[in-house]
Amino acid sequence: MTALFELDDVTVSFGGRRRATLALDHLSLQLAANARIGIVGESGSGKTTLLKLLAGLIVPTMGTLRFRGQVLDQRSPQLMSDLRRQVAMVFQDPRSSLDPRMRVAAIVGEPLLAKAQRSVFPTALSRRRRVDEVLQAVDLPTAAGRLYPHEFSGGERQRIAIARALAGAPSILLADEPVSALDVSVRSQVLNLLNRLTDDLGFSLLLVTHDLSVVRHSCDQLVVMRAGRLVEVGGSSQVLSNPMTDYTRALIAATPRLSLQSKL
Amino acid sequence: MKRFTLICGLVMSVIVLLAGVVSLLWTPYPPQAVSAANRYQNPGPTHWLGTDALGMDTASRLMVGAQTTLMVGVLAVAIAAVVGVPFGVFIGLGHRGLGQVVARASDILYALPAVLLAILLAASIGASIWTATIAIGVATVPVFIRMSRAATITVMEQEYILAAELSGASRLAIARRHVLPNIAPMLGVQAAASFSMAILAEAGLSYLGLSAPATVPTWGGMLRDASVFVSPWQVLIPGLAIVWAVLAFNLLGDGMRDYLDPRLSEAR
Numbered sequence: 001m002t003a004l005f006e007l008d009d010v011t012v013s014f015g016g017r018r019r020a021t022l023a024l025d026h027l028s029l030q031l032a033a034n035a036r037i038g039i040v041g042e043s044g045s046g047k048t049t050l051l052k053l054l055a056g057l058i059v060p061t062m063g064t065l066r067f068r069g070q071v072l073d074q075r076s077p078q079l080m081s082d083l084r085r086q087v088a089m090v091f092q093d094p095r096s097s098l099d100p101r102m103r104v105a106a107i108v109g110e111p112l113l114a115k116a117q118r119s120v121f122p123t124a125l126s127r128r129r130r131v132d133e134v135l136q137a138v139d140l141p142t143a144a145g146r147l148y149p150h151e152f153s154g155g156e157r158q159r160i161a162i163a164r165a166l167a168g169a170p171s172i173l174l175a176d177e178p179v180s181a182l183d184v185s186v187r188s189q190v191l192n193l194l195n196r197l198t199d200d201l202g203f204s205l206l207l208v209t210h211d212l213s214v215v216r217h218s219c220d221q222l223v224v225m226r227a228g229r230l231v232e233v234g235g236s237s238q239v240l241s242n243p244m245t246d247y248t249r250a251l252i253a254a255t256p257r258l259s260l261q262s263k264l
Numbered sequence: 265m266k267r268f269t270l271i272c273g274l275v276m277s278v279i280v281l282l283a284g285v286v287s288l289l290w291t292p293y294p295p296q297a298v299s300a301a302n303r304y305q306n307p308g309p310t311h312w313l314g315t316d317a318l319g320m321d322t323a324s325r326l327m328v329g330a331q332t333t334l335m336v337g338v339l340a341v342a343i344a345a346v347v348g349v350p351f352g353v354f355i356g357l358g359h360r361g362l363g364q365v366v367a368r369a370s371d372i373l374y375a376l377p378a379v380l381l382a383i384l385l386a387a388s389i390g391a392s393i394w395t396a397t398i399a400i401g402v403a404t405v406p407v408f409i410r411m412s413r414a415a416t417i418t419v420m421e422q423e424y425i426l427a428a429e430l431s432g433a434s435r436l437a438i439a440r441r442h443v444l445p446n447i448a449p450m451l452g453v454q455a456a457a458s459f460s461m462a463i464l465a466e467a468g469l470s471y472l473g474l475s476a477p478a479t480v481p482t483w484g485g486m487l488r489d490a491s492v493f494v495s496p497w498q499v500l501i502p503g504l505a506i507v508w509a510v511l512a513f514n515l516l517g518d519g520m521r522d523y524l525d526p527r528l529s530e531a532r
Contacts, residue, residue: 084430084432093423096423096424097426099445100446110428110431110441111431161427164427
């Protein structure tokens with residue numbers, strides 16, 4: 001079976017030629033389809049760049065990226081648009097990721113207005129039905145559609161963001177620190193929701209986090225990154241219980257909640 | 265306190281507006297009625313604000329003058345916004361090459377004062393309310409380009425723009441759905457501030473005779489007439505009217521900005 005994404009010696013650098021910053025440094029990695037994969041590392045380790053790369057928002061500076069076995073770059077616009085149609089993203093801070101001047105129904109329904117979705121949702125009624133459907137899927141009442149984002153709590157706003165991500169029926173969900181901006185009390189609710197949706201709808205979940213307890217909670221595979229390079233990869237329980245590198249051990253040691261949660 | 269500024273500005277602006285609207289239907293005296301017997305009257309019960317060198321009623325002329333002031337202000341700001349905002353949003357969306365060209369052109373225009381444009385237009389097609397309006401409007405375009413560009417850039421940094429891009433929205437759709445609604449409050453504030461500047465500019469131009477013809481009562485024209493035929497009251501009154509109107513729309517702009525401050529919208 002071909003991997004969902006295959007990175008072969010991928011480098012992504014930003015800035016000019018002289019003072020370029022390497023966000024990804026010769027990274028080689030395979031990500032399986034229909035899995036829940038956690039990507040961990042400190043801030044600045046290239047996690048978010050990796051997500052943007054996988055979302056088709058940026059292209060590798062060097063190296064090749066394959067999507068379902070096919071090389072993805074600027075010369076393959078068809079594949080690029082295929083990828084974009086299949087990918088949806090949940091961002092870190094729902095205060096910034098939801099337009100404050102749009103009603104929730106318009107926010108959640110925005111992906112349905114894209115060219116690629118026009119044949120699937122040709123009428124306003126079909127789009128409204130779909131919006132109601134995904135709002136229900138994230139446990140929000142359909143009446144929520146008439147309100148504005150600021151009328152909701154942080155956890156509810158993240159549910160709205162997840163509903164928007166689901167609207168276009170993606171096969172891959174990218175989540176960039178989806179709970180780190182939320183109150184601790186609602187984190188597990190949102191993570192449980194993501195887990196449940198991944199199981200029910202059968203998409204691939206790629207979850208970026210700096211918090212190892214999130215990985216233990218949600219992911220079956222784990223990718224540890226540092227300074228744009230791969231540190232360790234493997235099944236998440238295996239990596240967490242038997243880390244192979246000092247860096248992973250240090251990360252685990254720096255997460256006190258991990259041991260606390262396993263006791264509870 | 266914030267509400268106070270807004271309400272002050274609103275009340276003062278409405279008074280100017282009312283003076284102009286009422287003058288279309290009624291003025292205490294015909295604004296052009298010359299009366300040699302009643303020259304240089306001080307403010308009093310018969311002529312509330314006195315009369316000028318030709319015995320024309322100052323209150324009536326002030327009310328009629330508000331029409332010109334408001335019309336030039338509204339049209340000039342409309343020209344500036346209609347031309348400036350699309351350019352500003354367009355370069356704010358991040359078109360590098362063309363953006364630089366527009367930004368530099370806007371800088372050059374910014375250095376041209378309205379008076380120079382007005383003289384230029386007056387010299388080529390003759391001074392009128394329209395040349396004054398166009399001159400003030402064109403000179404205000406760069407203000408709107410800069411402001412809407414800066415506001416657009418701020419909006420474009422938000423994650424909801426990234427989310428929209430990811431969901432396949434075109435640049436045009438992003439500008440329409442996300443950028444314009446989010447910069448609209450700032451544009452409103454800018455419009456009020458520019459309006460007060462336009463009032464000042466119009467008064468200056470009509471003082472210089474670069475706006476409406478001398479027969480049409482304008483605040484700047486009244487000021488000029490009074491300064492020729494030395495008459496303190498008749499200088500003070502149109503002068504205060506200009507100050508009043510400029511202050512009114514400035515307060516309105518400030519009040520709107522405070523009221524619409526995004527940091528307060530969460531609490532509201």
